[in-house]
Amino acid sequence: MAKLKKGSRCTVCKAKGEKEKAVVFLPHHRLALCKKHYIEWFEKRVAKTIKEFRMFSPKDRILVAVSGGKDSLALWNALVKLGYEADGFYIDLGIDEYSQDSKRLALQFAEKIERPLHIVSLKEEIAPIPQIDQITNRPACSACGTVKRYYMNKYAKELGYNIIATGHNLDDEVAVLFGNTLHWDIDYLKRQYPVLKEENGFIRKVKPLCKITEKEAALYAFFNNIEYIEYECPFSEGASSIEYKELFSQLEEKHPGTKLQFYTNFLKKMYPILKEHEERQKQELQKCKICGEPSFSEICSVCKLKEKVKTMAKS
Ligand SMILES: [Zn+2]
Numbered sequence: 626m627a628k629l630k631k632g633s634r635c636t637v638c639k640a641k642g643e644k645e646k647a648v649v650f651l652p653h654h655r656l657a658l659c660k661k662h663y664i665e666w667f668e669k670r671v672a673k674t675i676k677e678f679r680m681f682s683p684k685d686r687i688l689v690a691v692s693g694g695k696d697s698l699a700l701w702n703a704l705v706k707l708g709y710e711a712d713g714f715y716i717d718l719g720i721d722e723y724s725q726d727s728k729r730l731a732l733q734f735a736e737k738i739e740r741p742l743h744i745v746s747l748k749e750e751i752a753p754i755p756q757i758d759q760i761t762n763r764p765a766c767s768a769c770g771t772v773k774r775y776y777m778n779k780y781a782k783e784l785g786y787n788i789i790a791t792g793h794n795l796d797d798e799v800a801v802l803f804g805n806t807l808h809w810d811i812d813y814l815k816r817q818y819p820v821l822k823e824e825n826g827f828i829r830k831v832k833p834l835c836k837i838t839e840k841e842a843a844l845y846a847f848f849n850n851i852e853y854i855e856y857e858c859p860f861s862e863g864a865s866s867i868e869y870k871e872l873f874s875q876l877e878e879k880h881p882g883t884k885l886q887f888y889t890n891f892l893k894k895m896y897p898i899l900k901e902h903e904e905r906q907k908q909e910l911q912k913c914k915i916c917g918e919p920s921f922s923e924i925c926s927v928c929k930l931k932e933k934v935k936t937m938a939k940s
């Protein structure tokens with residue numbers, strides 16, 4: 626985060642005639658803030674994003690995808706503080722130390738805010754990620770994403786939630802958007818919106834932190850004394866999205882606001898065009914013959930994966 630000038634006062638405090646010193650400077654919002662007003666700013670920004678994209682209302686039951694990292698815990702904290710009924714959902718991926726540490730922190734946080742955390746173990750459902758990684762030829766992150774989406778959707782329905790909220794932040798969205806643009810991957814681009822509506826057995830999915838940077842989320846977690854897992858999943862090493870994030874952070878330093886502009890201008894100018902294109906050639910979704918979950922083919926990718934794991938285990 627950009628350097629704060631020595632002795633700067635909090636912009637909000639100053640307007641109220643108070644003299645609190647600023648501890649953070651947000652260059653692209655031209656704001657210097659004290660701790661209290663930073664927390665307030667963060668929560669207001671999340672509330673505004675929820676409203677702007679009509680993500681959900683206080684009547685909805687929200688399930689937050691919790692990884693134990695700063696983003697998901699910051700999101701959960703903010704939603705509860707904003708008065709939403711939000712519970713947590715954690716998938717134990719069975720990645721040795723990483724999963725043990727993140728699970729402990731997720732549980733510890735759930736206890737702190739006194740909300741339930743639902744836990745699913747991938748080892749019991751299919752197999753742990755390291756084993757899946759050996760069996761499939763796809764990169765571990767893509768298999769991981771597939772199973773996370775699948776179980777999240779399945780359990781949210783079973784547990785009676787109607788909204789799934791994930792902690793994807795602006796840096797995540799910008800990195801994915803940039804990658805998809807580099808490849809002109811239209812199919813992915815047209816799905817890159819902070820709200821995916823409920824349809825065909827899928828529950829509504831939302832990203833309330835899409836306008837919050839990684840650093841802003843880390844700072845919010847820090848000011849709220851939230852303990853989170855600080856190291857990356859060992860399987861994500863070398864992912865190109867990490868390179869794109871570095872690239873954009875360099876740009877951001879020189880030109881504050883670059884990330885937000887790249888993202889919001891896509892939503893404003895490009896997304897509507899892609900959406901129209903999609904409406905014209907909507908793909909038919911079916912139900913998986915084995916488990917009944919929505920799928921683009923007769924048998925869904927998770928059931929196919931299960932079969933593969935079973936055959937491998939036998940041989
Ligand atoms: Zn202040």
Ligand SMILES: [Zn+2]
Pocket residue numbers: 913914915916917918924925926927928929
């Ligand atoms: Zn299936």
